[in-house]
Amino acid sequence: MDQGNTAFVLISAALVLLMTPGLAFFYGGMVKAKSVVSMMMLSFGSLGLIGVLWVLYGYAIAFSNGGTKSFVGIDGVFGIDLSYIGLGAQVEDALKPSGAYPSLAFVAFQATFAIITVALISGAIADRAKFGAWMIFAGIWATVVYFPVANWVFNFTLDGGKIVDGGWIVKDIGAIDFAGGTAVHINAGAAGLALAIVLGKRFGFSKGISQPHNVPLTLLGTALLWFGWFGFNAGSEVAADGIASLAFINTIAAPAAAMLGWILIEKIKHGKATSIGAASGAVAGLVAITPACASLTPLWGMVLGLLAGILCALAIDLKFKFGFDDSLDVVGIHLVGGIVGTLFIGIFGTGVGAAFGFGWHQFIAQCIGAFSVLGYSFVLSLIIGFAIEKTIGFRVKAEDEIAGIDTVVHGEEAYAFGADRG
Numbered sequence: 322m323d324q325g326n327t328a329f330v331l332i333s334a335a336l337v338l339l340m341t342p343g344l345a346f347f348y349g350g351m352v353k354a355k356s357v358v359s360m361m362m363l364s365f366g367s368l369g370l371i372g373v374l375w376v377l378y379g380y381a382i383a384f385s386n387g388g389t390k391s392f393v394g395i396d397g398v399f400g401i402d403l404s405y406i407g408l409g410a411q412v413e414d415a416l417k418p419s420g421a422y423p424s425l426a427f428v429a430f431q432a433t434f435a436i437i438t439v440a441l442i443s444g445a446i447a448d449r450a451k452f453g454a455w456m457i458f459a460g461i462w463a464t465v466v467y468f469p470v471a472n473w474v475f476n477f478t479l480d481g482g483k484i485v486d487g488g489w490i491v492k493d494i495g496a497i498d499f500a501g502g503t504a505v506h507i508n509a510g511a512a513g514l515a516l517a518i519v520l521g522k523r524f525g526f527s528k529g530i531s532q533p534h535n536v537p538l539t540l541l542g543t544a545l546l547w548f549g550w551f552g553f554n555a556g557s558e559v560a561a562d563g564i565a566s567l568a569f570i571n572t573i574a575a576p577a578a579a580m581l582g583w584i585l586i587e588k589i590k591h592g593k594a595t596s597i598g599a600a601s602g603a604v605a606g607l608v609a610i611t612p613a614c615a616s617l618t619p620l621w622g623m624v625l626g627l628l629a630g631i632l633c634a635l636a637i638d639l640k641f642k643f644g645f646d647d648s649l650d651v652v653g654i655h656l657v658g659g660i661v662g663t664l665f666i667g668i669f670g671t672g673v674g675a676a677f678g679f680g681w682h683q684f685i686a687q688c689i690g691a692f693s694v695l696g697y698s699f700v701l702s703l704i705i706g707f708a709i710e711k712t713i714g715f716r717v718k719a720e721d722e723i724a725g726i727d728t729v730v731h732g733e734e735a736y737a738f739g740a741d742r743g
Contacts, residue, residue, distance in 0.1 A: 326560050327422040330430055333556025336549045337433035341368050341440050343545025347604070348444050349735075350538030351597070351649050353531055355725020356448045357538075357735040363443035366456050371439050371463050375432040381405035382468035383431065384476050421560070430556060431475065438505045439463055442702075444649035445513030446520050446715075448531070449722050452730050454715040458705055462512060466701050467504075470694055474504040496690030497670065497683070499568065500557040502612025502663040503694045510656025511695045513647060515702035520716050522646040524723055536596055543600040547576060550607050554614040568614035572607065575614075575626030579606025582630025598634070605633035605654045609662035616670040625665050629658050656695070663691045 345364035349357045371379070385405040404410035408428060415423040439459050443450070477487025490496050490503065498504065523531075533539055554572045558565040583602025584594035609629035610622055617625060637653035640646060647653065667684025668676050675681045709715050716722075721729040728734060 322423065323421040327426055329561040329565075330422050330426040330556065330559050333552035333559075334426070334430040334433050336552025337430065337437065337556065338368075338549075340433070340437050340546050340549035340553065341365075343542050343549055344437065344440050345542070346538050347542025347546060347600070348447065348649055350535040350540075350542060351533040352447045353725055354534040354736060355727050355734070357534065358727040358733050359450075359452065359730050360443070360447050362452060362731060363446075363450070363455055364440040366452065367440040367443070367459055368436050370456055370459055371436045372432060374460060374463055375428075375435050376408055378406055379435055379463065379468050380408060380411075380428050380431065382464075383435075383471040384428075427559060430559070431471070434475075434501060434505060434553075435463060435467055435471065438467055438501075438509050441505070441509035441651060441655055442512045442516060445517045445647045445651040447648035448523055448726065449520055449648075449716050451713075451715060451717055454709050454713055457713075458516070458709055458715070461705050462702060465705075466512065466698050467508065470504050470508055470697065473694075474498050474501070474690075490690045490693065494686050494689050495683070496663075496686045497616055497666050497673065498612040498663060498690065499615040500554045500611045502608070502659045503690050506608045506611060506655040506659030507663065507691055507694050508698045510652050510654075510659055511698035512702035513651035514645065514656065515699050516706050516715075517640075517645045517647045517652070519703065519706035519710050520646075522644070523648065524719065526646050528641055533597055539600055540596060543603055547572075547603060547607065550576075550611075554611060558615070564615050567619075570619050571610050571614040571617060571622035574619045574622045575610035575629070576603040576606030578623040578626030579603060579609065579630030579633075582606075582627040583634040586631055586634035601637075601650065601654060602630040602634065605629045605658045608655055608658035609633075609665070612659070612663045613666045613670065616666050616673070618671060621669050621671075624669070625662060628665070629661050632661055633658050660691050660695075663687050 341364050345361040348364065349361040352360045408425065411424045411428050415425040439462065443455065446455070473488035473490040475488070477484050477491050484492050486492065491498070496503070551569055551572055555565040555569040558568060580599050580602040583605065584598050587598040588594045606626040606629050609625055613625060614622070633654050636657040637650045639653060664684065664687050666673065667681070667687040668674050670683065673679050673683040675684055706715060717726050717729065
C-alpha cells in the first residue's frame with residue numbers, strides 16, 4: 322500500500338464532500354430569504370440519503386463485477402455481488418490492501434460524487450418543492466439513474482494506460498470523461514430540466530422574478546465549491562502524480578477564464594458585471610473543465626473556460642425562450658457546461674482532437690457519450706418526477722410558495738429580526 326496515494330485519495334474525498342455544503346450556500350444565497358432553509362436542506366438531505374444508499378448498495382451497482390456483465394454493470398440485472406452489499410468485501414481489503422490504496426478509500430471518494438450529483442439537481446426546483454417528495458425522488462433517481470451511469474463512466478480497469486475493462490461509454494465507445502462531465506453534470510442538468518418541467522413555473526415567472534437575497538452567502542458557496550473541485554478533478558487520478566497536477570492547474574485556469582467570459586457578456590448585455598455573474602461564471606468553467614482537465618494543456622483549458630463562460634451566460638436565458646423554470650440555472654450551467662466541456666475534448670484534446678489532425682472519431686465518441694447520458698437521465702427523471710407529482714405531489718401549495726416555504730416545510734426561519742431574536 323502506498324500511504325502517500327492513500328492520503329491523497331482520502332483528502333480528495335474530504336474536499337469533494339465539502340462541495341455539497343458549499344453548494345447549499347451557493348444555492349441558498351440565490352433564493353428568497355423565506356426559502357433559504359428549504360433550499361439548503363435539499364442539499365443536506367441528499368448528503369444524508371445518498372451517503373446511506375451508497376454504502377448499502379450504490380457502490381455495488383456502480384462498481385461490482387468489473388462493470389461489464391449487464392446494462393447496470395452488475396452480474397445479471399438482479400445478480401449484485403453480495404460481497405459488495407454493505408461494503409463487506411471492501412472492509413476486508415482495508416485490513417490487507419491489495420493495491421496502491423485500500424479500496425475503501427476509493428469507495429469514499431466515489432460516494433462524494435454520488436452525493437453532489439443528486440444535490441445539483443435541486444437548484445432547478447428552488448422555492449417550490451416538498452422536502453419529502455424530493456427525498457423520494459433523490460433515492461429513486463440515484464438508484465436507477467446515477468448508480469448505473471456511474472458504472473458506464475467510472476468503472477474501468479487500466480492495463481499499461483489502456484482501458485481493458487469497464488462501462489460501455491468509456492470501453493466500448495471510447496469517450497473520455499476524466500472526472501464526471503457526463504456522469505455528474507450532464508446527468509444532473511438533464512434531470513434538473515425534467516423536474517423543472519414536472520413542477521412547472523414559479524408564480525410570476527419572468528426575468529428578474531427574484532433577486533439573490535444574500536450575495537455573500539452565494540460567494541462563500543462559490544469559494545467552497547472551487548476549493549472542493551480540486552479534489553473532484555485532481556483526485557480523479559487517484560494518484561499524486563503529473564496527471565493530477567495537470568488537472569489541478571486546469572481547475573485554476575478554466576474557471577478563471579470562464580469568470581471573465583461571463584462578466585464580459587453581462588457587461589455587454591446589461592452594462593454591469595455582477596458578483597453573482599462572476600460566481601456563476603466560475604462554476605460554469607469548473608463544470609466544463611471537469612471531463613477535460615487531464616486532456617488539455619492549460620492554454621486550451623483557458624480557451625475552454627472562456628468559451629464555457631460565454632455560452633453558459635447566454636444559455637441561462639433559454640428558460641425564458643422555451644418556458645421552463647430552471648430556478649437557479651442548473652440547465653444553463655451544468656447541462657450546457659457539461660456538454661461544452663465533453664465535446665471540446667473531441668476537437669482540442671491532447672493526442673485525440675480533430676483540430677490537431679487526429680480525425681473526428683473522438684468527437685463522435687464524445688457526442689455519443691454525452692447525449693446518451695442526457696437522454697437516459699431526462700426520460701427517467703421525467704417518469705419518476707411525474708409519478709411522484711401524480712401520487713403524493715411534488716410541489717407545495719400556492720399560498721405556501723408565495724409566502725416562503727421554510728416555516729411550512731421545516732418549521733424554521735433562516736433569519737430572526739427584531740422581537741423574533743432570541
